[in-house]
Amino acid sequence: MKETRALSAIVLGCMSSLALAQNAPGSSSVTMYGLVDIGYTHVTGGTGGTLNSITSGNMEGSRLGFKGDENLGGGYRAIFTMESRLEADTGGLSNRPPSLGRLPDRLSSATSLGLPSALQPVVSAVAAQIGNSVGVNLGNSFFDRQIFTGLVTPFGAFTVGRQYTPGYLATAGFDVMKTESSLALGQLVAIPASFDIRVSNSLQYGLQIDGLRATAMYAAGEVAGRATARRLLGVMAMYTGSGYSVGGGYNTRNNELGEKSLTTAIVGATVDIGPGTLHGQYATIKDDHPTDLSTIATSLAGNPATAPVAGLVQNAFIRGFRQDARLFQVGYRITTGPHTVAVAYNNMNDRRPFNADRYSYGAAYTYALSKRTDVSAVLTHLENKNTSQDSLGGNGYIGGVAATPGKDVNSLSLSIRHRF
Template sequence: MMKKTALILALAAVSPVGWAQSSVNIYGILDGGVSYTTGIAGGTRKQVVSGIMDGSRFGLRGNEDLGGGYRALFLMENRLELDTGSNSNLPVSGGTFLPDRWGKQSAIFTPTAFTAPAGPTQQALIGTASAVLGGVLQSATDQLGAALSAGSFGVNIGNTRFWDRQAYVGLVTPFGGILAGRQYTPAYELNAAFDTMGTQSSLAAGQVAAVPAVIDIRQDNALQYRIQQGGLSASLMAAAGEGSTSQGRFYGAMAMYKTDAYGVGVGINTKQNELGERSLRTITLGASAKIGPGTLSFLYNDISNPNPAGISRLLGNLRGALQGGITSGAIAAAINARVPGGQGAFMASQINVNNLVNDYKSAFVQDAAAFSIGYRATFGPHTVYTAFNRLNDKTRFNGDTDSYGVVYTYALSKRTDLNFVATHFDNKAGGQAAPGQAGFLGGFTRAPGVDSNNLAMGIRHRF
């Protein structure tokens, strides 16, 4: 959940205004405090955290003036968890707790229709077959969910890369900049520019749609061409999958124009999964205007992900478990053990494996719209933010979530500030999102429809 500060640093590095000589600078942010979150399984969570407003980090950036309007540059940025000293963390709800959407077979799988030979045991046979299949599906779901949570829930989990946030090298020319390496994506850059919170705190627009993520924040193996002239910024990005087991090729583009008075922008990210199928696509629109003492901002994202990346192995494992139980006769034997009549093999033959695998896949499919509107005003050392965010989930799970709240920042100096956050998450129907902060995910509430509140306060220092 990367922060606007780092984006500004990256943009400054490729702006047309060059430095007079070569330079290498160390920079960073240390942001820590305490957080209080309700609605989580196991009760209220009170914790010392890293990254209330901005994810803690340190980095190196360099710039060399080559003359004639040409510059070489680089940037390497490390993730730092201030509370533990590590470079990874788990969500507030823990690394193994699964929402109903991924962990409860009765929520994931649609009923399978069984028929049975006429007779007094017909209803008992159908009920038993359904119960046996339900047990098989829950067992498979438990195993698949354990594999999913081990590698997916949290930030930088199971990842040994030191420069997790960014790592790229580039050349700036009179005709634009070319960057190569791990970078922020174009549509995410637009989100950071038009999110009232600038992706800071639990009130940030992306918090209501963090898991599964509705936008790709960064890309490995990325090449980017960008221009920046006055208030105009634009970029094109392409990234290769390079045999990744989690995703394929990626493309993105954005253009925005921002002044002190107003701003507008449009962006798109789209990628393929590891099988070459069209996966997550995010189309972003943003606008802002100076009104009164502050700035009003609006952000809209159209989200579509018909073929989620990184789950082909999970789908294959589910298919194997179901087919294995049918071909080995294990499901038939379980039915026959509970209802006489020897109809277990017939009932097992009616199980539609393809439909059940597609049910599991649909738990990861995304079809949603997200929007945010908010206002930010600064009065001397005081900055006040307020925002309303909504995720409209159009899938069968109906995981709608709203969030709203207020954030107050008091600047002790140009580098150091105190921050206070109050955010409410209103989960509708299948919604189960919990608030995180800038440096970590919130995860999930204890059940669908359960609301969550977050109170946090901390200190941030930039160097």
């Protein structure tokens, strides 16, 4: 019989499996681990012009975590993970983009949303309210990155809590940058977000059989009276062979009304060519019923001055935040001794009337000073087209919006990263 092993969530940015323990039943262990990533970032083209800053999370988000493992005997183990986000530049738990709560002009301009210009004050007020939610862990949850517990069994692992979604595990597994830095594919789809990275209240099943790794997830929305509201379903499967890997993932989430909202599907592959590895992936993004916009009309109806246009404004924002896009990445990665070099090209094709297409390309270099410490340099160019107004951030923070629609953005980051 083939050996079956459980698949855990991402640890230090990489998918890993939990092998069956070899220690005696009753034995247990608790491990503290972490990562500190901090450096200098120079960005041109963003809101406010050129920005020079000290940033945490250029390559990977800084964190502190704890993992536990107890052998229950008979091939069963109890496990847990608790992982907190840290901002190495401030000591905080959350961050906001350099553009703060500003939305792209196509989502904050009355005329761009198809409304009369006379409604711009109302649109600006609603856009500001939506923009207040733009950032990372703005609620300052201590274990925002992940917190779960579960059982590893001879036929797979069952975990419950806040976890990485299957769709995100798939795109991270094929990303030539492993989601690191401004050169990662996800940098093109931050506002509005096109991937559900983590989800709370989730139950996940994972397994590994030889080269096959797979997960399936159900996350409860926990909305009273609406069993399907905010619910997320996801699956992922990846097969790794000799010199290649192939697979895909799928997430679909409902909005607060129970309507089908953000849905992402990813396929990808890697193949060893020459001294390195060629990476490629393709993703579809669809959202016809954006989440958390159904209360706009209610909030405006309470004011006699805005009540007559409440429904009109809400419908305009719903149309504006709909998503229909195609993502593509191709890249090449070489590691030789302490040196790692990666190049990538990322493309986002916006199929909505906004036609906010964008693409990025660049190179990253990492030098390992030791097994735990490395230094990196990443140079990325982002080309915004038409109404696109994206900017560049890092693995641990959102870049925000560019100065104007169609404005190109350049990013140079120099970082040091230490794992413990």
